[in-house]
Amino acid sequence: MLENSLVMVTIILVINIVYVSFFTIRMILTLKGQRYTAAAISTVEVVIYVVGLGLVLDNLNQIQNLIAYALGYGIGVIVGTKIEDKLALGYITVHVITKEYDRDLPRILREKGYGVTSWAANGLEGDRMALQILTPRKFELRLYETIKEQDPKAFIIAYEPKTIYGGFWVKNVKKGKLFRNEQKNKEKNI
Numbered sequence: 001m002l003e004n005s006l007v008m009v010t011i012i013l014v015i016n017i018v019y020v021s022f023f024t025i026r027m028i029l030t031l032k033g034q035r036y037t038a039a040a041i042s043t044v045e046v047v048i049y050v051v052g053l054g055l056v057l058d059n060l061n062q063i064q065n066l067i068a069y070a071l072g073y074g075i076g077v078i079v080g081t082k083i084e085d086k087l088a089l090g091y092i093t094v095h096v097i098t099k100e101y102d103r104d105l106p107r108i109l110r111e112k113g114y115g116v117t118s119w120a121a122n123g124l125e126g127d128r129m130a131l132q133i134l135t136p137r138k139f140e141l142r143l144y145e146t147i148k149e150q151d152p153k154a155f156i157i158a159y160e161p162k163t164i165y166g167g168f169w170v171k172n173v174k175k176g177k178l179f180r181n182e183q184k185n186k187e188k189n190i
Contacts, residue, residue, distance in 0.1 A: 012068040015052035020076020088138035099153040
């Protein structure tokens with residue numbers, strides 16, 4: 001009897017982790033405008049949901065099943081967001097304000113394949129450079145490292161744009177300059 005209860009708790013826990021992971025990824029895809037992929041995922045998601053909920057409702061007198069369901073839900077949120085972090089879907093726009101006016105930073109970033117628009121700015125303590133940089137999310141951390149190497153005191157703020165249209169950089173992304181740079185870096189590390 002105890003062994004069957006443990007098996008049921010484990011099944012419910014795993015089903016809910018998988019269900020909520022799918023749910024989280026589907027929601028993120030929906031927000032990023034990938035509605036057809038999100039719809040395909042939701043088809044699988046709803047089957048998993050119905051099976052898991054059915055197991056709990058059929059055995060509602062067993063409190064451990066309800067606890068497993070709730071615990072699986074919480075763990076599923078964490079797993080789903082970790083998966084999305086690894087997938088790094090979409091793009092980010094990064095605004096940078098340098099400590100001092102630095103003509104080299106935009107050039108260095110462009111050579112690495114980032115889309116950069118820069119202009120002169122004036123802060124409380126004098127001349128600065130403001131940059132707006134567009135990059136796929138998967139290159140976000142490397143971008144921050146490059147900026148901090150050049151200007152450790154740079155002010156950096158990032159957000160996700162909803163729509164990207166036109167511009168020189170969009171064509172370069174399709175040509176894969178950033179992705180080629182990624183491959184070169186991997187080859188150097190081997």
